[in-house]
Amino acid sequence: MTRAALSPDAVVDIALRIVDEKGPDALTLSAVAARAGVATPSLYKHVRNLAELRVLVSGRVMAELTEVASEAVLGRSGDEALRALMDGWRSYAARHPHRYSALIQAPRPETAEAGNRLIGIMLAALRAYGLEGSAAIHAVRCLRAAMHGFAVLEAAGAFQLAENLDESYALLAHMVVSGLRTPREG
Amino acid sequence: MTRAALSPDAVVDIALRIVDEKGPDALTLSAVAARAGVATPSLYKHVRNLAELRVLVSGRVMAELTEVASEAVLGRSGDEALRALMDGWRSYAARHPHRYSALIQAPRPETAEAGNRLIGIMLAALRAYGLEGSAAIHAVRCLRAAMHGFAVLEAAGAFQLAENLDESYALLAHMVVSGLRTPREG
DNA sequence: CTCAGAGGCTAATATCATTAGCCTTGAGGT
DNA sequence: ACCTCAAGGCTAATGATATTAGCCTCTGAG
Numbered sequence: 015m016t017r018a019a020l021s022p023d024a025v026v027d028i029a030l031r032i033v034d035e036k037g038p039d040a041l042t043l044s045a046v047a048a049r050a051g052v053a054t055p056s057l058y059k060h061v062r063n064l065a066e067l068r069v070l071v072s073g074r075v076m077a078e079l080t081e082v083a084s085e086a087v088l089g090r091s092g093d094e095a096l097r098a099l100m101d102g103w104r105s106y107a108a109r110h111p112h113r114y115s116a117l118i119q120a121p122r123p124e125t126a127e128a129g130n131r132l133i134g135i136m137l138a139a140l141r142a143y144g145l146e147g148s149a150a151i152h153a154v155r156c157l158r159a160a161m162h163g164f165a166v167l168e169a170a171g172a173f174q175l176a177e178n179l180d181e182s183y184a185l186l187a188h189m190v191v192s193g194l195r196t197p198r199e200g
Numbered sequence: 201m202t203r204a205a206l207s208p209d210a211v212v213d214i215a216l217r218i219v220d221e222k223g224p225d226a227l228t229l230s231a232v233a234a235r236a237g238v239a240t241p242s243l244y245k246h247v248r249n250l251a252e253l254r255v256l257v258s259g260r261v262m263a264e265l266t267e268v269a270s271e272a273v274l275g276r277s278g279d280e281a282l283r284a285l286m287d288g289w290r291s292y293a294a295r296h297p298h299r300y301s302a303l304i305q306a307p308r309p310e311t312a313e314a315g316n317r318l319i320g321i322m323l324a325a326l327r328a329y330g331l332e333g334s335a336a337i338h339a340v341r342c343l344r345a346a347m348h349g350f351a352v353l354e355a356a357g358a359f360q361l362a363e364n365l366d367e368s369y370a371l372l373a374h375m376v377v378s379g380l381r382t383p384r385e386g
Numbered sequence: 387c388t389c390a391g392a393g394g395c396t397a398a399t400a401t402c403a404t405t406a407g408c409c410t411t412g413a414g415g416t
Numbered sequence: 417a418c419c420t421c422a423a424g425g426c427t428a429a430t431g432a433t434a435t436t437a438g439c440c441t442c443t444g445a446g
Contacts, residue, residue, distance in 0.1 A: 019423095019424065019425085020424080020425095042401090042402065042403085043402075043403065043404090044401075044402060044403085052424095052425075052426090053425070053426055053427080054402080054403080054404090055403095055404075055405080055406095055425085055426075055427085056424070056425050056426070058403095058404075058405085059423075059424050059425075060424085063403075063404075064402090064403065064404090119352065119353055119356035119358040120356045120357055120358065121357060121358060121360055148363050148367075151361055151363045151368070152363060152367055152368040152371045153371065155350075155353075155359055155363075155368040155371075155372075156346075156350075156368060156371050156372040156375055158349070158353065159346060159349035159350035159353055159372060160342075160345060160346050160349055160372075160375070161349070162349040162352065162353060163344070163345035163346055163347070163348040163349020163350070163352065164341075164342075164345035164349070166305065166348065166349070166352065167305055167341075167344065167345055167348060170305035170306045171306055171307060172305040172306065172307060173341055174307055175337055177334045177337045177338060177341075179341075181334075181338055182337070182338040182341040182342060184384075185338045185339065185341075185342050185379065185384075186341075186342040186345060186346075186379075188379050188382070188384050189342055189346070189375045189376055189378070189379025189380070190375055190379070191379075192375070192378045192379045192382040193371065193372075193374050193375025193376070193377075193378045193379060194375070196374070196378040196382060198370075198371075198374050205392090205393065205394085206393080206394095228432085228433065228434085229433075229434065229435090230432075230433060230434085238393095238394070238395095239394070239395055239396080240433080240434080240435090241394085241395075241396085241434095241435075241436080241437095242393070242394050242395070244434095244435075244436085245392075245393050245394075246393085249434075249435075250433090250434070250435095
């Protein structure tokens, strides 16, 4: 390494700080360069372009979320594991709303393995429900939709009323659990 | 009206067409002006700026969604109403994925009444479950999170596996219904 | 027939992203 | 001790885009 200086990871670090402070829309190469104390074009030595930087940021967020999720599930099973996963997920999103909003949902090869790991954790959290094959996939999708939907709306400040959000989320968790336990008619 | 020409509504129409065809990120004043056959600055005679245009677009989408939702709930009640609402919601999002992605969740005064109407419809769809006060609010939040989460992920192409999406969504609906019907342990 | 204003236009400015091409420095081989 | 070369910075230049200012021209109301 010819110089101390920047590196792709360092650029992503700075990007994350900007996202946290001013939201995903404020993530611009100019802003990153300014913080790095470097001219904008210099960043291209570390990152292909803005689009790629966004993907890298998203990947980092996904990794953090995976960390949180995996810790939540560790040593638990059944409803407890599921609730812990859901709580961890929401709490991460609530702690870092901008960062969570920077998550790119459209599948990208660069974040494919991180995404798969995350899905693996959800599958693990559902293991106790004895879902087979496709049933497990459907369950993961629903779990993901529920968690993500709530997280997005909460991060956007879309829940305006005074009612306690923890209670709302507890109901959401109850829906997931009872939906998995209750047999489906016809 | 001094001229046939443009109008705020016409501008939004064009904006919607662009969003539909190329996604929300392609919505730019240049693009709108080009389609309108007008110089970019002329648009400022009809719309305050790009941010406002986005809000107007979002308002239009919200109104359409309200229309779909209200039609779905009309003449139905109980599980049937809830499922019809959910199906209508998802089908709108699937039919117009870009448009759906252009929905702004952060509450804005300009779209407040449209949002309230939408929430009113969700409340109506839940009426048969006999929820009182706060309980109804929590239920609406969960319903909204579930529908929105699934719609966002589906629109983004986040569900990669081959499993049938209708089935996944049916499970989600089942979760909501059974969560509302099943009593919650303490 | 007049005239005010709605609605277009051009010119100008600022911010970004991105590319091209140059320069310096330090790590390693000789 | 040198030499070289590439990594990593830099400046200059280009091209979108948004936005503002200020001008011009119909058109419809009086």
